Amino acid sequence: xxxxxxxxxxxxxxxxxxxxxxxxxxxxxxxxxxxxxxxxxxxxxxxxxxxxxxxxxxxxxxxxxxxxxxxxxxxxxxxxxxxxxxxxxxxxxxxxxxxxxxxxxxxxxxxxxxxxxxxxxxxxxxxxxxxxxxxxxxxxxxxxxxxxxxxxxxxxxxxxxxxxxxxxxxxxxxxxxxxxxxxxxxxxxxxxxxxxxxxxxxxxxxxxxxxxxxxxxxxxxxxxxxxxxxx
Numbered sequence: 001x002x003x004x005x006x007x008x009x010x011x012x013x014x015x016x017x018x019x020x021x022x023x024x025x026x027x028x029x030x031x032x033x034x035x036x037x038x039x040x041x042x043x044x045x046x047x048x049x050x051x052x053x054x055x056x057x058x059x060x061x062x063x064x065x066x067x068x069x070x071x072x073x074x075x076x077x078x079x080x081x082x083x084x085x086x087x088x089x090x091x092x093x094x095x096x097x098x099x100x101x102x103x104x105x106x107x108x109x110x111x112x113x114x115x116x117x118x119x120x121x122x123x124x125x126x127x128x129x130x131x132x133x134x135x136x137x138x139x140x141x142x143x144x145x146x147x148x149x150x151x152x153x154x155x156x157x158x159x160x161x162x163x164x165x166x167x168x169x170x171x172x173x174x175x176x177x178x179x180x181x182x183x184x185x186x187x188x189x190x191x192x193x194x195x196x197x198x199x200x201x202x203x204x205x206x207x208x209x210x211x212x213x214x215x216x217x218x219x220x221x222x223x224x225x226x227x228x229x230x231x
């Protein structure tokens with residue numbers, strides 16, 4: 001090989017080698033992801049179980065179910081109603097888990113810390129009509145929970161579905177508006193109220209009082225396009 005006498009010599013690296021290097025880099029990053037998040041996390045046990053999500057210092061009890069036939073299926077996040085009976089909702093969903101070979105997780109939003117305003121009406125988006133930081137919104141619990149379960153199962157990209165009933169339906173419907181790109185699908189069953197894409201109705205029943213970044217036309221289009229069936 002002759003090196004040019006002038007200018008800088010730049011060795012050629014094949015696209016194949018770059019591709020292999022890129023794959024190795026991604027692989028190492030994935031390993032570091034699981035080492036950082038799930039170093040101590042064992043896979044969910046088969047059958048019913050319960051664990052505590054640390055949730056940034058505000059622990060959340062989670063009731064789970066993993067079918068014996070599970071082999072990498074989706075996560076179904078089941079959100080209880082106003083009765084705050086997450087364990088019952090987990091049990092109600094066992095047939096779904098077995099039919100679709102999915103993991104069930106049902107977080108408990110206890111009434112002592114999550115009153116109706118923080119849980120299902122405003123969902124922590126505002127407090128005393130003041131907008132709160134996004135990581136303080138009640139919805140923010142869900143991505144943390146899903147990240148934890150993915151780490152347990154050593155599968156960074158497991159899809160997840162939101163299913164909420166009654167008060168949980170209100171929670172899921174609002175999450176579809178403010179976190180539209182999080183879940184694969186949002187299912188809000190029998191919500192006692194909805195947030196209407198109407199700027200003349202005060203939040204949490206409409207969008208009046210919210211800043212523009214939460215109520216502009218882009219947000220409205222995202223909400224109306226979100227995969228969120230109601231029943």
